[in-house]
Amino acid sequence: MLVVLFTNAATAVLPAYMATFGPKLGLRQMTSARYSWGWHGAKVVALLNCVACVGWSSINTIAGAQTLRVVADERISDAAGVVIVAVITLALGMLGYKYVHIYEKWSWIPTALTFVVVLGCAAKHLVNVPMGTGQAEASNVLSFMGVIFGFAVGWVSLASDYNVYQPETTPAWKTFAWTYTGLIIPLVLIEWLGAAIMCVAGGAAPSNADWTAAYKANELGGLLGAVLVPAVGNFGKFCMVLLVLSVVANNIINVYSMGLSISVIGVWLAKVPRLIWPVVITAIYIPIAIAGANSFSKSLENFMNVLGYWLSIFVTVVLLEHFVFRGGDFARYDAAATWNRQDRTPVGVAALAAFLFGALGTAMGMAQVWYIGKIGALVGGAANPFGGDIGFELAGAFAGIVYLPARYLERKYIGR
Template sequence: MTQSPDTATRSTRSIEVRSIDYVPRSERHGKVWHIGPLWFMCNAQITTLAIGVVSFVDGGNLIWSLIAIVLGLIIGTFFMAAHSSQGPQLGLPQMIQSRPQFGYIGALLVWLFAFLQYAGFNIFNTVLAGEAIGTAIHTATGLNPLWFWIVTVVSAVIAIAGYDLIHRMERYLSYLTIAALALLTLAGITHLHLPAGSFDLGHFSPLAFFAQLSVVAGYQISWAIYVSDYSRYLPATTPTSQTFRWTFWGSAVGGAWMIFLGAYLAAAVKNFDAGDPIPAIEQVSNDLFPGFGTIALLIFAFGLIAVIVLNMYGGSLTLISSIDSVKKVNPTLLVRIVTVVITALISGVLALFASSNFATNFSSFLVLVLYFFIPWTAVNLTDFFIVRRGHYAIAEIFKPSGIYRRWGWAGIASYLIGFVCMTPFFNTAFYVGFIAKAMGGVDISLFIGLPIAGGLYWIFTRGLDLDAERRLADAQAAELEDAAEHHLADGAAV
């Protein structure tokens, strides 16, 4: 089906109307390479710097930190990018796709954790963006409520505009960010000096190594709850391999650049504070040439706004999905605007109460994200690639009494068992599992939860009548496209 000129104009220039509903093929547009800059920008921002510092807290050195970062990026980004390929095929945002595994109501289990993640990241990002702007223009330093709210309001407006504006913004910002990062990296290499032993392979700390690896993998996997939100408008004929490739390399390159830089600064800058990297960035940038610190901080502040937008947009979709599981929602433009505003207010208000303790414990927050989403990503990807192989009766996802039922016990049981099996391997500030203690604090829960949750889900779903499900999906296909077309006109009314 080709795209009419009217539909193309309406899809790319107006405020986005759709939210959790299916995107019909007539509205699909964009190029697959567009998701590369978007995922590059998601990682190429100040928050990511903090990820590279983790191993130094536990006594690691630079070379083993870099090795752990590479492995963590490969593992985490692989699973994250695999979710991206679901978007063009299903035409749905990421979180609503959990219903076939967890059920119409049961999916609330993972949506609650997803919304907490959106809020958590936005608190940290809002604090950093506000401080970066205030420091750059010398109006204030430290925590400034005025800049918090300016950042929050600007981000909310862009999130309300929706999918196409978000993609364009990320593309243009990526050019500025690459230039700023190149100069900052040059400044670091030419003006900073690494301590002795930074590249000593004999200085290996298992605790530091696996802490760094887990946090990097967790950071990358944490994007999995967003991923198909930003690929769902691509043409349904988009090859899975291309969607995966552009997502993987965009995210991996942006992540590697910033996390490597964070590790380098942690090793070379005396008293480097991962919770407040603004002073170090300004200092190192100004070492290259006077005034570059201001330019760099403003560019990175805009990069943080770009990520805050994604959290507001994704938080809105998750909030709508959650409400819809309890009381049927007609996903109109008004509903999307209201939920974006609610998400913005929650993160903005909480940012006012954020303290240095939140920044200091950011790595602990990321590890918790890893714990909660490892079983989910295993279940979701096993269902998509191995069990149902991308074939879903999409209309049934929106029916409380549809074939996916209210409670998906196979998904719920796999998730909970996988999570419980991970707990002996946990190592957090408030809880250390008995196996992690016996291993000197080494946390390998990542490698336990993935195979157990995914393997159990495959076993529990062996009795599904997938042929009947596919026949139903084929029978509903034309009706689904027609219903989605009619919704665009109805849903645009505020």
């Protein structure tokens, strides 16, 4: 719980500050990335953001589908659940910016109340698990931090997409404060609840056989059913349906922002009517979600780690450009006159170099089932052969060390 608290408290600063770019520049996040990543470099990160949006949509939809299948007592398949969640998301997302905000404004309330019910039903079963000590425990904490970081930092690539219509005079501290508050409260509370329940159902020493069996059989949906249904009966199933609203709320953001990112990848893509993209995106992530429906937890963990790696590089480059080379002054962007001018934005050589060296740092620091880097292995030591993941820390550090001198030379010899 302490790892959850402190990692989120530090990480949420990044998307909260990135959100301030929206009112000040009037640009979506991937468009404003042109001022640090360059015209062509922004295409690369926009493409990566599209991949991330598809990934999040797939994982969220799997969670919703599993929940619906358990509610229906196995009378519908995971595939049917995926299609149901995806179609609801598509229908709401295509209504546009205004209605996305309206849905997000109210949908959190029943979701929050439902999580309170989950806590009430689970409370008597929760146990206190003593924390381990030593190098093995320390390396596990570092790996866990990487997962938490990957979840919270996922908002840095789209934070300003949803406040660009606010007045330019909006104080940056207000944008920062509201975004930070809106992130930190649900992130910490829900992750605390999830960690507490998983200690009982899937920890090193699970203490509730019914929860453990339900989780092994149906993962997240099964676990929710095991917590709620025995305690409150059919009302528990109703609560599970309400929780699907949170899946829809998250997926609407992914679908909408991916449509915006696509327009940065190519000028010709921007000419395609925006209503087309939600349909295309939905058609892409439905089969992916169906294929991954049997491995939700592992897919989620691996995806959040990979997300944390590249977004660590992305946000490092953007913030170094902003604070070091533009003095933290939004007026030095001249966004109104230059946002769509290739000849007035950086070439992107420095950002590309930072990306490559950041990827090297990732490879050296990561500790995944499918690959353990040299430094990641050292962190784990003999006590933990699986290593300790410090991939996102090294990704950001390597990228920053290279970007500063490279950007200085780029500005000196190229002039922009």
